[in-house]
Amino acid sequence: MYGKSTFHKIPNKGCRQQMFQSVDYYRSVRDRLPVWKLEDIRLTELYSWDRENTYKMFSSSDALMYAIVHNHQAYAKYLLDTYPEEALTQTNNDHNCLTVSSHVMLSVRYDRREILNVILEVAQRLPRLRPNWILSEGFNLENGRSPLHLACELLQVETITMLLRNGASVETEDRNGATPVDVILEHLRSTEDNVVTKRRCLDSLVMFMTTARFKMQKCLRDDCTGWLRVLGQKTFNFLVGDTPKTLVLISMHRILLQIPTENFLSRLNALPIPSQLKPFSSFRGW
Numbered sequence: 001m002y003g004k005s006t007f008h009k010i011p012n013k014g015c016r017q018q019m020f021q022s023v024d025y026y027r028s029v030r031d032r033l034p035v036w037k038l039e040d041i042r043l044t045e046l047y048s049w050d051r052e053n054t055y056k057m058f059s060s061s062d063a064l065m066y067a068i069v070h071n072h073q074a075y076a077k078y079l080l081d082t083y084p085e086e087a088l089t090q091t092n093n094d095h096n097c098l099t100v101s102s103h104v105m106l107s108v109r110y111d112r113r114e115i116l117n118v119i120l121e122v123a124q125r126l127p128r129l130r131p132n133w134i135l136s137e138g139f140n141l142e143n144g145r146s147p148l149h150l151a152c153e154l155l156q157v158e159t160i161t162m163l164l165r166n167g168a169s170v171e172t173e174d175r176n177g178a179t180p181v182d183v184i185l186e187h188l189r190s191t192e193d194n195v196v197t198k199r200r201c202l203d204s205l206v207m208f209m210t211t212a213r214f215k216m217q218k219c220l221r222d223d224c225t226g227w228l229r230v231l232g233q234k235t236f237n238f239l240v241g242d243t244p245k246t247l248v249l250i251s252m253h254r255i256l257l258q259i260p261t262e263n264f265l266s267r268l269n270a271l272p273i274p275s276q277l278k279p280f281s282s283f284r285g286w
Contacts, residue, residue, distance in 0.1 A: 025058060029066040035078045038063070060087040061103075068106045068115055076115045084122045108147045113159055117264055120166045144175035152183040157200045162264055164208045165256050171213060181205050181214040181239075188230055189219075195230075202235070207249045207256070212241045 025041055042058045060083035067076035079087045088103060107116035148168040151159040160180075164170070173179055178186075184202045188195070220227045220240050228236050237243040259267050 026066060029063070029072055029075065030070045032070065032072050032075075035075050038072075038075055039078075061089075064088075064103055065106060068103065068112050069110060071110070071112055071115070073114050076112075077118055080118050080122050084126060085128070088119065088122065088126075089128070104147050105150060108150045108154070108156065108159055108163075111154070111156060111159070113156075113162065116159065117162060120162065120264075124166065144173075146172045146174075146180075148172065148180045149174055149178075149183055152180045152187075152201055152205070155187065155194060155197050155201055157197065157204060160201055160204045161256070164204060165259070165264060170205050170209050173215075177215050179214045181209070182216050185214075185216045185219075199231075202231075203249070206235065206238065206245065207253045209238075209245070212239050214239075217241070 025038075028038055028041060042063055060079050064076060064079045064087045066072070067079065103119055104116065107113075107119060145153075146168065148160065148163050148170070149172070151163060170181060171179055181202070184198055184205065187198050188202070217240060220231075220236065224236075231239065234243070234246055238245055
């Protein structure tokens with residue numbers, strides 16, 4: 001029973017009390033109580049509810065969801081270290097699917113880069129989790145978008161680089177046939193705000209592209225003058241398929257693949273190279 005979800009059917013009497021206890025557990029995670037105290041509460045006292053009026057102890061998967069939402073990094077790390085597979089792959093009884101996809105997407109949505117980094121670390125150590133599938137395929141939570149699509153939508157440069165380093169595919173399409181590159185190009189076309197950030201996101205994607213293949217490619221060709229001004233000559237030429245990637249982007253791609261996933265962001269920032277060569281700086285015009 002310890003660390004596992006246990007289900008019981010109960011009468012309506014007492015339901016209200018159990019529901020209040022569930023809220024109390026949520027608030028305890030929100031208030032970032034010590035890990036030992038949260039685990040003591042989770043495993044001995046409090047329950048959550050499903051649609052059939054049954055109650056169960058909060059699983060480590062449920063607890064990880066709360067830790068992500070409230071950025072309780074110590075609790076998330078404890079859960080991932082102690083219950084790695086259960087925390088990431090336990091079946092969600094309401095939807096009958098693996099919740100690992102929810103954890104990754106939730107980490108991106110709330111910009112929990114540190115927690116996401118630990119999740120990706122654990123996923124890489126457990127072959128059964130198939131990290132590439134988690135990041136690129138079979139993702140139908142939000143209009144077929146992958147976590148990389150969402151990170152591009154939210155213009156999260158560091159998260160984009162982290163996902164790409166861990167196997168996310170630049171060529172993954174959502175239900176409308178749009179790739180992550182299309183998401184960034186739509187951003188660039190729709191408004192001139194945050195152009196530098198958008199370019200950084202695009203340059204990180206280009207770094208991991210082998211061939212230029214995306215939905216808006218024809219749009220770039222039809223408006224060469226406008227897109228050349230936005231993208232620069234070298235990036236534009238690569239995206240329309242006229243030239244290969246620049247040597248700088250090829251070199252940075254190879255460097256990124258050599259950085260261990262553990263503490264990826266801090267290791268990347270510590271690279272003994274000029275800051276303008278790192279993915280979080282703009283490659284404009286290269």
